[in-house]
Amino acid sequence: MKITLRIWRQPDRDAAGAMATYEVDGISPDMSFLEMLDVLNEELALAGGDPVAFDHDCREGICGMCSLVINGLAHGPEALTTACQLYMRHFTDGQVIDVEPWRATPFPVLKDLVVDRGALDRIVAAGGYISAPTGAAPEAHSVPVPRKDAERAFDAAACIGCGACVAACPNGSASLFLGAKITHLGALPQGQPERDARALAMVEQHDAEGFGGCSQIGECTAVCPAGIPLDMISQLNHDVLAALPRGKDQRG
Amino acid sequence: MMAVTAARRRATGSSTALHGLMAVGGIIMVLFLVAHMYGNLKVFSGQAAFDGYSAYLRTILEPLLPYAGALWILRVILLLSVGAHILAAFVLWHRARAATGGRGGYRYLSTANRRGVQRSYASFTMRWGGITIALFVIYHLLHLTVNVIAPGGASESPYTRMVNGFSIWWVVLSYAVALAALGLHLRHGIFSALASLGANTSTTTRRRYNQAAVLVTAVLLIGFLVPPLCILAGWVGP
Structure with a gap:
């Protein structure tokens, strides 16, 4: 396959960026999108140029490092798929493909297609945990968890924190990420003591990072590679609105 | 940490x-x-019933409350709702623009997939649709409530004001355009309001609420559109 790529190039955080056009030939339909970028980078390096910087790690769809907006869609055209699991057979020979980084004010571009997603880490640090005494792991049956709640928590825990929801959201909101994290712990008995404080602290951090609000458009869930459903945002809204009148922050 | x-x-x-x-x-x-739609449909019961209903709205709970007391209580609740709704909308609009470099859903240079994956037309016209509705409501109040703008002739009778106004084609047309904007706003807004309050609990609920939003919107649009069309057609007159 021969592919024409239009890729966002930006030398560093403070520099202005622009789209640059590259041609790559000899692409196998069985290559992943990242392997196709590897081919381009090998050619660029051999020619003495600067390879395109992009985030990647496990390349099997579970680490959440991929962050490519391909033809205007976060993670490209395939549903429930990260960019690393996207194969070139989903494109046509001779196609022009636009590749851009996640765009949101809380995600500054560091170089080319790499953005700083530390804002998501700080949201988790604000309350995405439970406080439990350390020591030996408790006996698994000591706290029974209804199957429905366990399933719900597992579905929420599937979030890999890639930030595609933010990239796709017309409001630049990280509500789907936030909803997944709040639902994950809020559905389990172990998460109950800090449920109110967690919801308030995490939503405060979310807003302080500069993410927008959720207007229930649903683009986030459509691009989410982990299939986080839109109703987890409603769970987040429920937990925050329920905690507000109680106004208790157990951690002071 | x-x-x-x-x-x-x-x-x-x-x-x-x-x-x-x-x-x-x-x-x-x-x-x-x-409630407003229900009142409008009284136009089919004739002038006495329509004007009588209008007068009744001002005498609810009399003499416990003064004349028009209950109506003003409802008006204040409604005004506070409108004010809070618009204020929240503008603050959230500002935050969304700040979060996206002011470009919202158009912040990618690629012209492919500009309409996203699955978002509805209604969902991304909420803000400008809301402004359209607000401008119409101001005109609508000046026309039929305050009796300042009087296309077709002013009158002390609400029934006559309504019939005089909607006998003119452009009055009906502007009303229909505003209803179209309202329909889109409600189509997404009713679902979005329920979800914002935490009531969307599953994929099935999401579908049910969207169906409910379409149903309520359809009932309101038909209920509001039928009286003006019947007046324009001459089936309801002085």
Whole structure:
């Protein structure tokens, strides 16, 4: 396959960026999108140029490092798929493909297609945990968890924190990420003591990072590679609105 | 653990809380619209019934309350709802623009997939649609409530004001355009309000609420559109 790529190039955080056009030939339909970028980078390096910087790690769809907006869609055209699991057979020979980084004010571009997603880490640090005494792991049956709640928590825990929801959201909101994290712990008995404080602290951090609000458009869930459903945002809204009148922050 | 560097904003002013406020205001307005539509349909019972209903609205709970007391209580609740709804909308609009470099859904240079994956037309016209509705409501109040603008002739009788106004084609047309904007706003807004208040609990609920939003919107649009069309057609007259 021969592919024409239009890729966002930006030398560093403070520099202005622009789209640059590259041609790559000899692409196998069985290559992943990242392997196709590897081919381009090998050619660029051999020619003495600067390879395109992009985030990647496990390349099997579970680490959440991929962050490519391909033809205007976060993670490209395939549903429930990260960019690393996207194969070139989903494109046509001779196609022009636009590749851009996640765009949101809380995600500054560091170089080319790499953005700083530390804002998501700080949201988790604000309350995405439970406080439990350390020591030996408790006996698994000591706290029974209804199957429905366990399933719900597992579905929420599937979030890999890639930030595609933010990239796709017309409001630049990280509500789907936030909803997944709040639902994950809020559905389990172990998460109950800090449920109110967690919801308030995490939503405060979310807003302080500069993410927008959720207007229930649903683009986030459509691009989410982990299939986080839109109703987890409603769970987040429920937990925050329920905690507000109680106004208790157990951690002071 | 990472240091929490960014400053915390109080959760009461969070986008989630503002969306909750906007949702409550919106739901109160929808309830008002249902009552308003019911009142409009009284035009088919004739002038005496319509004007009598209008007079009755001012005498509810008399003599416990003064003349028009109950009506003014409802008006104040409605005005507060409208104010809170619009205020929250503008703050959230500002935040969304700040979060996306002012470009919203158009922040990617690629011209492919500009309409996203699955978003509805209604969902991304909420803001400009809301402004359209607000401008219409001002005109509508000046026309039929305050009796300042009087296409077709002013009158002390609400029935005559309505018949005089909607006998003119452009009055009906502007009304229909405003109803189209309202329909789109409600189509997404009713679902969005329920979800903002935490009531969307599953994929099935999401579908049910969207169906409910379409149903309520359709009932309101038909209920509001039938009287003006019948007046324009001459089936309801002085």
